Amino acid sequence: MTHHNNRNNQDDFVDVEDYNSASGYPLQQVMTPQQLRQEERRRHAEAGTANGAAASAAGSGASPWLNKQKKKSSKWKTIAWSVLILIILAIAGVLAWYFAVYKKNNANGGTNNSNGGNNGNTGGSGNVPATGNTVISPNGTVLPNTNYPLKKVFYGMAYVPLGAQLPGCYNTQQSVDDELDLLVQTTSRVRLYGTDCKVLEQVLNSIARRKLNLKVVVGIWIDKDNATYVRQKADFFKIMETNNWDTIIGVSVGNEVLFDAYQTETFLIAAIAEVKAQVVALGHTTLPVFSSDLVMHSKPPLTSSEDLAGVNLHPFFSGNPIEGAAAWYWKYLKENLIPDVNKGLAKPINIWITEVGWPTFPASAATGASVPSIPNLQIFLDTWLCDANKNGMPYYYFEFFDAPWKIWPGSAVEGFWGLMTVDKKLKVKLPDCLVD
Numbered sequence: 001m002t003h004h005n006n007r008n009n010q011d012d013f014v015d016v017e018d019y020n021s022a023s024g025y026p027l028q029q030v031m032t033p034q035q036l037r038q039e040e041r042r043r044h045a046e047a048g049t050a051n052g053a054a055a056s057a058a059g060s061g062a063s064p065w066l067n068k069q070k071k072k073s074s075k076w077k078t079i080a081w082s083v084l085i086l087i088i089l090a091i092a093g094v095l096a097w098y099f100a101v102y103k104k105n106n107a108n109g110g111t112n113n114s115n116g117g118n119n120g121n122t123g124g125s126g127n128v129p130a131t132g133n134t135v136i137s138p139n140g141t142v143l144p145n146t147n148y149p150l151k152k153v154f155y156g157m158a159y160v161p162l163g164a165q166l167p168g169c170y171n172t173q174q175s176v177d178d179e180l181d182l183l184v185q186t187t188s189r190v191r192l193y194g195t196d197c198k199v200l201e202q203v204l205n206s207i208a209r210r211k212l213n214l215k216v217v218v219g220i221w222i223d224k225d226n227a228t229y230v231r232q233k234a235d236f237f238k239i240m241e242t243n244n245w246d247t248i249i250g251v252s253v254g255n256e257v258l259f260d261a262y263q264t265e266t267f268l269i270a271a272i273a274e275v276k277a278q279v280v281a282l283g284h285t286t287l288p289v290f291s292s293d294l295v296m297h298s299k300p301p302l303t304s305s306e307d308l309a310g311v312n313l314h315p316f317f318s319g320n321p322i323e324g325a326a327a328w329y330w331k332y333l334k335e336n337l338i339p340d341v342n343k344g345l346a347k348p349i350n351i352w353i354t355e356v357g358w359p360t361f362p363a364s365a366a367t368g369a370s371v372p373s374i375p376n377l378q379i380f381l382d383t384w385l386c387d388a389n390k391n392g393m394p395y396y397y398f399e400f401f402d403a404p405w406k407i408w409p410g411s412a413v414e415g416f417w418g419l420m421t422v423d424k425k426l427k428v429k430l431p432d433c434l435v436d
Contacts, residue, residue, distance in 0.1 A: 147426075148426045148428065148429050148430065149426075149430070150182060150185035150186050150426060150430070151185070151186065151430045151431075151432070151434065152185060152186060152187060152188070152434050152435065153186065153385060153389070153430050153431060153432070153433055153434055153435060154186050154187040154385075154397045154435065155187065155189065155388070155389065155394055155395050155396070155397075155435055156187055156189035156190065156191055156217070156394065156395060156396035156397065157183055157186060157187045157189070157190055157191065157396060157397050157399070157400050157419075158190075158191045158193075158354075158355060158396045158397065158398045158399040158400065159179075159183060159190050159191065159192065159203075159399065159400045159401075160192075160193055160199070160399065160400075160401070160403060161175065161176050161179060161197070161199055161202070161203075162175065162179065162401055162422060163175070164196075164197040164199050165197065165405045166196055166197065169196075169197035169198070171197055171198070171199070171202065172202075173202050173205060173206070176199075176202040176203060176206055177206050177210065179400075179401070179424075180203065180206050180207070180210075180212060180214065182400075182420070182424065183214075183400055184212050184213060184214055186400075186419070186430075187214075187397075187435075188213050188214060188215060188436065189214070189215050189216075189217070189249065189394075189396070190203070190214055190215070190216055190217070191216075191217040191219065191252070191354060191396040192216060192217065192218060192219040193219035193221060193252075193255055194219050194220065194221035194232055195218075195219075195220065195221075195231075195232045195235035195236055195239070196221070196228075196231075196232065196235075200216075200218060200219075200235070200236065200239055201239050203216060204216065204239065204243045204244075204247060207247055208243065208244065208247070214247075215247060215248070215249040216247055216248055216249065217248075217249060217250040217251070217252055217354075217396070218236055218248055218250070218251045218252065219252050219255065220232045220233050220236055220251065220252070220253050220254065220271075220275065221254065221255070222253065222254035222255075222257045222262055222263055222268070222271065223262045224262050224263070226263075229254075229271060233271075233274075233275060236251070236275075237278060237282075240282075245282075245284055245287070248284075248287060249287075249288075250287065250288045250289075250290065250308075250352070251275060251279065251287065251288070251289045251290075252290060252291060252292050252310055252354065253268070253271050253272045253275050253289060253290070253291050254268055254271065254291045254292070254293075255291075255292045255293075255312075255354075256292065256293050256294065256312065257291060257293065258293050258297035258302070259293055259294045259296070259297055265297075265301070265302060268291055268302065269301065269302065269305045272289055272290065272291060272305055272306060273305065275289050276289040276307070288306075288307035288308045288350075289306070289307055290306040290307055290308050290309065290310045290352075291306060291310060292310035292311070292312055292354040292355070293310070293311065293312065294311070294312055294313075295311055295313065295332075295336060295337050295340055295341070296340075298310070298311045298337075298340065298341050299340045299341060299343055300343060300344045300345060303341050303342070303345065303349055304344075304345060306349070307350075308349055308350040308351065308352055309341045309349050309350070309351045309352070310352050310354040311337060311341065311351060311352070311353055311354060312353075312354055312355035312356075312398075313329065313332070313333070313337060313353050313355070313356055314355065314356060314357065314358075314398070315328050315329045315332075315356075315358070315370070315380070315384075316357075316358055316359060316367060316370045316372075317367055317370070318332070318367075318368075318370065319367050319368025319369055319370055320368070320369055320370060321369040321370070321371075322358075322370070322371065322376040322379045322380060323379070325358070325370070325379075325380055325383070325384070326380065326383040326384040326387065329356070329384060330387070333393075337351070338351065351393060351394075352393075352394040352395070352396070353393060353394065353395035353396065354395075354396050355396060355398035355399075356388075356395055356396070356397060356398060357380075357397055357398035357399065357417050357419075358372070358376060358377045358380040358381075358417070359372040359377075359413050359414075359416050359417045360372055360373055360374045360376075360377050360416050360417075360418075360427060361373070361374075361412060361413065361416040362412055362413065362416075365411070365412065365413035372413055372416065374427050374428065377427060377428055378428040378429065381428060381430065381431060382431060385430075385431050385433060386431055386433035389433050389435045390433075397419065398417055399417050399418055399419070400418060400419055400420060401418045401419075401420050401421075401422060401424075402415055402416050402417070402418035402420070402421055402422045403415050403417070403418065404422055
């Protein structure tokens, strides 16, 4: 049965062009291989892996691509005209906000919705009303005017520095320092995806120079261009010539390489073996080297060639409503993931959940009954996070910031998995289950 949801007030305000100008990071105009994941995962959800739930068709995501820059307004002829027009615009803006947001939120105040209650979140999207003043962010989110505190409640966090995408590489050592100041308040472990744009170098520099309590899972990216793997592998070992290996707790050779069909399983296994041999030759025999993929690919012969199994597991792609997302996760982990990973192995292999999270925008990009929204993220964390910390299986929450580089014409959901917005606002109230 198709699950119907009202459009949330996030959809009414998203503007891809505004998001670009506000963030300062150019949006991706050409779809990258990573951006194919949403549609591929959607098709996988349609195959039915949980309770026979079928994924809905892909939503339109953000506003259609506007491939032109805003033109500068013409010069005012006189100062008087300028003042008059600014006053008119200010009045219009206040009126627009009042009727579009304030009235809308209060009109929805008594409604019942499929996203559940507030659960401690005083604002957000869907039919959950915002209380007090709201801040409408140009990156497609509607947030309560509340500064939620960061808490060290995550075992690990997936992190890509803002703007760290070729060819621009807008990240700097200072920007990474500033971002890690926030991230270290939520976890003591960080998972990276690659070395390009000096990401690994800058993260390790910040940790060593500023004595941050952070351990790192290194990422060596693999795509269809073999040169990327060769370059990043060389970068990793070059960088480690002048850095402390004690900071490194794992090396992920590729992410969803098999699911995205970037390379063959034979290639991936050979790459893992190549990196492992070089790590061992340098004396780090216990450092785990592995890859990260979906459950369907995380089984022998891949898992028999890894030191541990890195598995990306997202309840959102199950098509289940948010109220059952945490229960689905634990059921799938026990009945599917653990048996599949260890099938045929003489000895069970350790498992790290290398990605787990919930998107917050847009509602139109729902997968079956799984709906992106901030209230749903709040529910997911409230019902899943503390149990995950008690369970003891390592996990890396996906991800720390929204990722504007993943937004492309016709789809936006891949860009809104962040715990924080691109302008560094925490979206939800974190539970109190602290972890080391």
